[in-house]
Each structure stands twice: as structure tokens, then as C-alpha cells.
Amino acid sequence: MIRTCRPRVLVAMLFLLVHLTPARYPAQAQPASPTPAQPTQPAPTQPPPAQPTPPPAEQRRVIAVEVRGNRRVSADQIMAVVTRTRVGETLTEDLLREDIRAINNLGLFADVTARTMVEAEGVRVIFVVTENPVITEVVVEGATVVPVEDVQKTLNIPQGEVLNIVRLREGTRAVQKLYEDRGYVLARVADTAIVPLEGRPDEARLRLRIAEGTIEDIRFSGLRRTRLATAMRHVQETVKGRVFNLNALNRDLQRLFDTGLFDSVRARPEPGADPDSAVVVIEVAEARTAQIGGGVGYSTTEGILGFVEYRDRNWRGLGQTFAATIERSIQSGQQRTNYELSFTEPFLDSLRTSLTLSLFSRTSLEFEYDVNTGVLASRFELQRAGSAFTFSRPLDPLTTGAVRFRSELTDIVPLQLDPTCNPTPGPCPSPAPSILSDGRVVSVALSASRDARNDRLRPTRGDRTTLSAEFALTGLGSDFGFTKYAADYQRFFPAWRQSAFVARLFVGAASGNLPLQEQFVLGGPGTVRAFPVGWARADSIVVATLEYRFSLGTIIRALGDLQGILFVDAGSAPIQPTDPKVGYGFGVAINTPVGPIRVDLAFGPRGQQTWVSLGAPF
Structure with a gap:
């Protein structure tokens, strides 16, 4: 929330001085002073002085109403608002004041007075007006963030016409609202002045001074x-x-x-x-930005997993991020150790270019399935070791561009198809993947992401678009030469009570000598969740998802921190619109100090799949 306070302002206002002249009646005769008595004679008693008497009723009857002093404003326009002083009716000062006020309210006059002339038949009422000057030019001072033309149009004071004070008052309020609507809430009209033109007393220049704040x-x-x-x-x-x-x-x-x-x-x-x-x-x-943590978990690709992590998102108070993670996994009697070191400098230069460096060594258990029968075709270890550094820079308030350089050495180790097989009676089959592709990948990737969502953690409206292209070049030392393109679009539609529908479309395609570890993978928490990771691997992929995200607090108040998810996924790899893989399910997400944790339960032709992920799948 933001609280806005304004400086105390002194607003110069234009006041109209209204003179009210009392009705003039004929003077009443005063009795003559008695002749002083002679000193030798007693003074006679003096009678009380006579009181003036109002004119007869027939002399207070209005016989005519006139307007004088107007030059450009028609008498008809003035007389249209004179509704209290009427011919044939008795004149009173209260009624006269009301009509003077009504003429003033037209806003066209600098001065309004009323005169009365008593005649034999009654009273003639004359309204004397002094017109405001004709505005020849409107000058706006102090406008820098709003075009002067917009201010003049909003002020709505026509040139070549008599200045209307009422319209000027409304126009200044409209100008202030124009600024407020554009976010300039401290702006105000500081002064309005009428500057007469030399030698032309009936014409003037209107000056408007704006204090923008x-x-x-x-x-x-x-x-x-x-x-x-x-x-x-x-x-x-x-x-x-x-x-x-x-x-x-x-x-x-x-x-x-x-x-x-x-x-x-x-x-x-x-x-x-x-x-x-x-x-x-x-x-x-x-916030607490430095964390040391550890834990034990289970992953379908890595088995029983223990890890220790140190992460500081505000290293040395400079907003830099440093992280070190060590993982130890055990699956099918085999132990694997993974590590990753990363460092991010968010402000490399004045253009807010950021740099991220990472070193990693990861080993994961992967699967390959027969695309026709869905039967498990091979089990293998995928060992990756390498480094990457990424430069990113905001292109506008919503868009960020990035360039990533990556060097990664991959080793593929075939494993027994059945981990419970006893090799003593005979060899256990350990088929290699269909594309055995050990080697190094050296690539350059370009990407741009536009994020117009209303919230990064729990968005309910807006969209996000990400486009990327990666080029593996043998001239840089890569064992493989290929090109990969990907487009990811997400749209959020608000529903009732902070809930939202989320639609996503992901499309990817590649060309060249694409190794197994670089292929698009269908299955898992980021694609079609009803299928295991590695269900299909291909040079192209398409995935469409529709989710409904809502607060469980709308059902049970005590669960207000939990978010429920209903979803439907469909996709294929390679792209085959006639044979999509479809799944559906539900999930629960909760925000934690390390980010949102989400559990999804998916159902499909392969039965039930459960996924636990840190952060939303997309």
C-alpha cells in the first residue's frame, strides 16, 4: 500500500466583486424645525419627528427590467436567468439579490450591479454588467510531463470568446484530474491569471501555471x-x-x-x-536471505536423496547470489554424488546487465521407452559435467533478453533393464539407449522473455512469453552440431475469489545432429504429467495444458495458505496432432521460505504418477 500526502498549497482564486445598490426611493419631506421661542415666552412643547414612509405599493411594482453594459453577451442570455424580478410583480431586495447572484453564476462578468428608477407607474430595474475580457491566448506554464496541447484541450477555454469563470473553474479541476489519471498525483494548478493586453482593455491573455510536484x-x-x-x-x-x-x-x-x-x-x-x-x-x-539447509528425499530419477545446501541471495549486502549444493543419492545399490556452485551478479554495468556463473556435475537415472509399445527399452545413467555463464539484460520494463554460453561433457552408462536381476545364472540384459551419444556440447543460446503477469508467485491475470534458440557449433569444440528452437506461452484468466484459469502452449523443434541428452522429453512434471519422464524423446514436441488454480481457503478457511490445482495435459513428441498423449489430475501447492512446493497427482493410460516439485511446473 502507498499513502500519498500533498504539500499544503495556496491556490490563487479569482473573486468577482458584486456590488448591490439598494433600491432608490423618492425622498420623504421632513417637517420644518419649529421657530425658537422668545426668551420672555415659555417654550412650546415640540412634536416628535415624522418617520419616512415607504412609497406606495403601486410605486414598488416592476414596470420594466433592462440590461446595460453588455457588449458581446446577449441580453437574452442574461435575461434568461433573471427569474425573480418580473414585470408586474412587487420588487424586494431579496429577490433582486437572487437575480444578481444568478447573473454572476453565468461566469461571464467581472461585476454585476442593479439600479432602480422610480417612475409614476412603478419601478424600472436596470442590471448593469461589466463583461470579462475576451481571451485571445491560453498560456500554460510548468507542464513538462503532460503535453501542453492536452492541458489546453482539457482546460476547454475557447479563444476569441468572453472568459467564463465557471468554465475556468471546472477546467482547472479537469486538468488536475488529467494529471492524476496519469499517475501524477502531486500535480496541481498553482495559479490562474488574466493578463490584459496593452492598448486593448477588453482583451486579455489567460495564463495557467502548473506545479507538477x-x-x-x-x-x-x-x-x-x-x-x-x-x-x-x-x-x-x-x-x-x-x-x-x-x-x-x-x-x-x-x-x-x-x-x-x-x-x-x-x-x-x-x-x-x-x-x-x-x-x-x-x-x-x-527478508532472511542466507540459508543453510539439508534433507532427505526421494526422486524417481535419483532414488533416495540426501543434500546439503548453502544459499545467500544477498551476499555481502550487494544483492549477489551465491549457492553451493552437494547431493548424495542411492538407487539400486549405486551411489551418486552431485554438486553445483553458482554465483550471480545482478548489476554488471549501468544498463543492469547481470552475469550468472555455474559449475556442475550431475548424475541421474534415465529411462527410454519403446515409442510403439510403451515398454521400457533401456535404463541408463546420464552423467553431466560442465559450466555455463549467462548474460541477461532488461530490454524494457517487461522484457528481458539473455545470452548463454554452455560447455557440457556427457557420459551415458547403460544399466540392467531389471535392477533386481541376478547375473549369477546368466547375464542380465543391459541394452544401451537407441542413440548412444557420449560427448561434449558447446553451445550459444539466445532467449527473450516477456512477463506481463500481475504477480510472480500467484498470478491471476496477464501472460508470459519465452522464445529461445540454441546453436551447438563444432567450430567451438562441440562434438555435435545442431539447432534448437522453443516457444512457451502462458495466459492467466482471472476467475472468482482470486482463482484463475491458466492456459499454456509449448512448442519445440530441432535440426541437425541432436544427441539423446538434448532431445525434447515428453513426460514428467513439466509436460504431460500422467506419463513418466522419458516416455518419449524426439526432435520436436508440443504440449498444451489447462489448469484451474484456486485457494483452498474458499472451501476450508483454515487452508487459506494452500492452493488447489485441477489440470489437464496433452502433448506429443514428435509432433503428431492425430495421436496426443492426454492426462489429468489435481495438485496442492504451498509457499515456503525456499519457494512454493507443489505436489501433483496425475492419471492417464499409464496409471497414476506423483510429482513433487519446487516451484510451479511452469
Whole structure:
């Protein structure tokens, strides 16, 4: 939430001075003063002075109503609002005041007075008006973020006509709303002035001065471990000296929150030293970013798994990420050790280029199935060791481009088809994969991702698009030369009570000498979940998914932190629209300090498959 406060402002207003002249009646005769008595005679008693009497009723009857002083505004327009002073009716000052007020409310006059002339038949009422000047030009000062033409159009003061104060008042409010609608909530119309033209007293220039509300300074509150320079790097649009914009500030706050360095982020503007400036105070609560963890689990591809991990997402307070992971797995009596080291520098240069380095060694148990019968054709160990470094840079507020360089050495070790087979009576079959492709892959990958979702963890609207192309080049030392293309599109449709429908389409295709370890794989938590990993491997793939995600708290309030998922998957590898593999199921997800953990239960022709994953499958 953001609280907005405005500096106290002094708004210059144009007041119209209305003069009300009382009705003028004939003077009443005063009695003559008595002649002073002679000193030798007693003074006579003096009678009380006579009181003035109002004119007879027939002299207060209105016999005519006129308008004088108008030059461009028609008398008919003025008389149309004179509704209380009517010919044939008795004149009173209260009624006269109401009509003067009504003429003033037209907004066309700088001064309005009323005169009365008593005649033998009654009273003649004359409204005397002084017109506002004719506006020859509208000058807008101080407008930098909104085009002057837009301000003039919104102000709606025509040139070549008598200035209408009522329209001017409405126009200034409309201009302020124009700024607010565009996020400039501190902007205001600071002054309006009528500047007479020299030698032309009936014409004037209208000047409008706008105070847009600039940012005097940006301050952080709540930083403990994170360095100020690190936090300021994510504040990209709210910049000192710029005009304050609420929408830009909210985007900057979202960027700060998306770093994962803070549990909460909010901001408030405070008055600056100048009445037309503000100080933006960003309040943060830092998250725990350094973690040491371990555990024991089970994976269908790696068996019983134990791991120890150290991860710091704010290494040295610079927003850098350092992670080290060691895994030890045991499956079918065989032990495997995996490790990975990674480091990310999010701000390599002033253009916010990030660099990620990784070293890894992984061994996994893989399967290959007969594409016609679905029977297990081979079991093998896939050993990968190598390194990768990735450069990424934001192309616009929603789009990020990346370049990845990868060198990976792969070794494939065939295993017994039946791990329980006893080789003593005879050899146990250990068929190799259909494409035995040991060797090194050296590749360059280009990708672009546009994320327009309203939330990174639990989005309910928007979309995300990712396009990638990878080129393995023998000239760089690769044992294989191939090209891979992939497109991934996801769309989120809001439903009731924070629930959403999610549609996804993934398409991939490759050409050249594509080794087994680089083929597209159908099956598993990221494709068609009703089939095991490796159900199909091919040079092309298509997967379509529809999910309905909802809060379980809508069913049972105590389960408000859990998210339920209903899904349907369909896909094929290679692409065969006439023979898709289909599955359906349900899942549960919960947010944890290490990210969302999700469990999916899928059903299909191969029976039931259960998947546990960290983060959403897509």
C-alpha cells in the first residue's frame, strides 16, 4: 500500500466583486424645525419627528427590467436567468439579490450591479454588467510531463470568446484530474491569471501555471544488511528531480519486492523543502536471505536423496547470489554424488546487465521407452559435467533478453533393464539407449522473455512469453552440431475469489545432429504429467495444458495458505496432432521460505504418477 500526502498549497482564486445598490426611493419631506421661542415666552412643547414612509405599493411594482453594459453577451442570455424580478410583480431586495447572484453564476462578468428608477407607474430595474475580457491566448506554464496541447484541450477555454469563470473553474479541476489519471498525483494548478493586453482593455491573455510536484529526494527506511546503493539500483523510474508519478513508484516497489531481499515494501511521499516538491520515503523489512539447509528425499530419477545446501541471495549486502549444493543419492545399490556452485551478479554495468556463473556435475537415472509399445527399452545413467555463464539484460520494463554460453561433457552408462536381476545364472540384459551419444556440447543460446503477469508467485491475470534458440557449433569444440528452437506461452484468466484459469502452449523443434541428452522429453512434471519422464524423446514436441488454480481457503478457511490445482495435459513428441498423449489430475501447492512446493497427482493410460516439485511446473 502507498499513502500519498500533498504539500499544503495556496491556490490563487479569482473573486468577482458584486456590488448591490439598494433600491432608490423618492425622498420623504421632513417637517420644518419649529421657530425658537422668545426668551420672555415659555417654550412650546415640540412634536416628535415624522418617520419616512415607504412609497406606495403601486410605486414598488416592476414596470420594466433592462440590461446595460453588455457588449458581446446577449441580453437574452442574461435575461434568461433573471427569474425573480418580473414585470408586474412587487420588487424586494431579496429577490433582486437572487437575480444578481444568478447573473454572476453565468461566469461571464467581472461585476454585476442593479439600479432602480422610480417612475409614476412603478419601478424600472436596470442590471448593469461589466463583461470579462475576451481571451485571445491560453498560456500554460510548468507542464513538462503532460503535453501542453492536452492541458489546453482539457482546460476547454475557447479563444476569441468572453472568459467564463465557471468554465475556468471546472477546467482547472479537469486538468488536475488529467494529471492524476496519469499517475501524477502531486500535480496541481498553482495559479490562474488574466493578463490584459496593452492598448486593448477588453482583451486579455489567460495564463495557467502548473506545479507538477518534483521529487526532491529518495530515502530508505529499514535497511539493515542491504546496502543503500544496492536497493537504489532497483528504483529505476522514481528518480530525484523527476516529476512524482504514483504508477512509476509502484513499479519500482514491485521490482524491489521481486528481488526476494525484502518481506515487505511500501512508500510514502513527504513534503519537501519546496512547496512543489516531495521526499519519497521507501520503508522495507528485510527478508532472511542466507540459508543453510539439508534433507532427505526421494526422486524417481535419483532414488533416495540426501543434500546439503548453502544459499545467500544477498551476499555481502550487494544483492549477489551465491549457492553451493552437494547431493548424495542411492538407487539400486549405486551411489551418486552431485554438486553445483553458482554465483550471480545482478548489476554488471549501468544498463543492469547481470552475469550468472555455474559449475556442475550431475548424475541421474534415465529411462527410454519403446515409442510403439510403451515398454521400457533401456535404463541408463546420464552423467553431466560442465559450466555455463549467462548474460541477461532488461530490454524494457517487461522484457528481458539473455545470452548463454554452455560447455557440457556427457557420459551415458547403460544399466540392467531389471535392477533386481541376478547375473549369477546368466547375464542380465543391459541394452544401451537407441542413440548412444557420449560427448561434449558447446553451445550459444539466445532467449527473450516477456512477463506481463500481475504477480510472480500467484498470478491471476496477464501472460508470459519465452522464445529461445540454441546453436551447438563444432567450430567451438562441440562434438555435435545442431539447432534448437522453443516457444512457451502462458495466459492467466482471472476467475472468482482470486482463482484463475491458466492456459499454456509449448512448442519445440530441432535440426541437425541432436544427441539423446538434448532431445525434447515428453513426460514428467513439466509436460504431460500422467506419463513418466522419458516416455518419449524426439526432435520436436508440443504440449498444451489447462489448469484451474484456486485457494483452498474458499472451501476450508483454515487452508487459506494452500492452493488447489485441477489440470489437464496433452502433448506429443514428435509432433503428431492425430495421436496426443492426454492426462489429468489435481495438485496442492504451498509457499515456503525456499519457494512454493507443489505436489501433483496425475492419471492417464499409464496409471497414476506423483510429482513433487519446487516451484510451479511452469
